[in-house]
Amino acid sequence: MKFYMNEHGFQTNVGFGELKVSSQEEYGFRPYQLLVSSVAVCSGGWLRSILKKMRIPFDDITISTTVGRNPEIANRIESIDLLFTISGKDISPKKVEKALAITRKNCAMIQSVQDSIKITESFELNYPHLANA
Template identity: 55%
Template sequence: MKFEMTKNGFVTETAFGELTISGNDEYGFRPYQLLVSSLAVCSGGVMRNILEKMRMPAENITIEVKEVNRNAEIANRVEKIHLHFIIEGPEINPSRMDKVLELTKKNCSMAQSVIGSIELVETYELKE
């Protein structure tokens, strides 16, 4: 990837179009938003695969970011992210969901990349 400076941030070209990043959310995605998005979507994709392998396919997974704690005293460092998964599917076995969450965190490359620096909380609810 290559990032080029613009008047209000940076821009890169991806296979899916231009991505604009800026410290000001009026001009593009903020860097912390991309960090949170990476963690959420990586975890969601891994969870989907795990549910399929466990023969409990999800019809839909919605991920809500319930909390992002940032430390203003240390460069607005991200210290905690709470991801809440809303999982829909008639074949989801509630008694196996703790294992699903454990495997999701273990196998998500983004979650593994922040271990020891960001507290990652993952919760879920099931909908039919």
């Protein structure tokens, strides 16, 4: 990737389109947002794939993140908590725990930062069909 300076930050062109990065949110993605997004979406993609391979039926996955930053050291990201909300019916919590362990081992983003950023994963199961009963 090659980044080019613009008036408010930097930009690059990738296969999907133009990516603008800036310290000012109104002009592009902030660097920390991209880092957190990379960790969350890498994990989510692996979890999705593993759940399918394990033949665990699910309808949706939502990922919520909580980021711990240290304002005394350049606002450094020190922790990322990932909460996966998995929707479906008859989902085994034990199988999801196993899938998350496999996810962690295979996610390149987690493997890249785990020695410097504390990454935690948790999940909750959402059974929408029970809400309508």
